[in-house]
């Protein structure tokens with residue numbers, strides 16, 4: 001269980017708070033999506049959830065951040081890292097720089113945890129296979145494309161098997177196939193009990209994979225619910241979240257007096273078929 005209560009935060013020396021009285025609750029073994037406009041504070045919230053704020057970035061943090069019954073304020077950064085794996089927004093910055101190959105990079109965090117050599121090799125092989133990056137294992141992490149680096153950054157957290165995984169726009173540099181693959185892997189992880197918080201703009205995939213969706217706007221979480229409900233909310237534009245192509249089409253149709261009035265706007269293709277009254281030919 002992740003529980004943020006009444007969280008306020010300002011960066012060091014900043015005049016305004018990025019978060020004010022923010023609350024968030026994520027049930028264990030679920031995928032929570034968080035959406036919000038650029039600059040809404042997604043990266044800031046991701047760092048708060050993983051203890052990087054205040055341990056690394058400093059600043060003024062109040063309220064409580066409790067993960068699996070433990071308040072992060074009382075934990076050291078290394079204890080936070082064992083509890084929560086953070087995949088940061090820019091994969092280039094996730095590379096440790098301490099190892100010459102992707103294999104070494106993936107093993108680096110496990111070395112720090114004192115994992116036995118054989119176990120380490122097994123985990124690296126397994127995660128590389130899961131994310132389809134086995135062919136990159138002997139390459140330099142610096143010679144990869146942005147998308148490949150992004151997969152390595154995700155893999156470097158997955159090998160650690162943290163009970164909670166926080167991912168900050170982890171598919172921004174991936175093509176649609178790579179993006180679907182990553183969402184598939186996250187769904188598998190959920191099955192094994194991992195609690196996942198993903199900050200992401202790809203609404204259709206969030207709708208398909210997230211258990212709940214939270215909207216960050218105006219310094220706090222302004223809406224939480226089933227992804228379908230949240231994404232069909234008339235306030236998504238106001239929140240700076242946008243809408244799926246199906247919702248936009250439904251809205252346009254409704255504006256022109258087409259489509260049913262008493263049902264929510266569609267979010268997915270299947271819902272659009274129902275909305276527009278289509279059926280099997």
Ligand SMILES: Nc1ncnc2c1ncn2[C@@H]1O[C@H](COP(=O)(O)OP(=O)(O)OP(=O)(O)O)[C@@H](O)[C@H]1O
Pocket residue numbers: 011012014018036037038039040041042043044045089
């Ligand atoms: N290190 C910092 N010091 C001061 N202000 C910062 C710092 N990092 C971010 N901010 C400010 O905090 C606010 C939220 O930034 P944040 O990066 O969390 O937003 P975001 O939702 O992740 O944006 P994006 O979608 O562009 O990644 C912005 O106004 C930003 O300028």
Ligand SMILES: [Mg+2]
Pocket residue numbers: 042043044089168
């Ligand atoms: Mg960000």
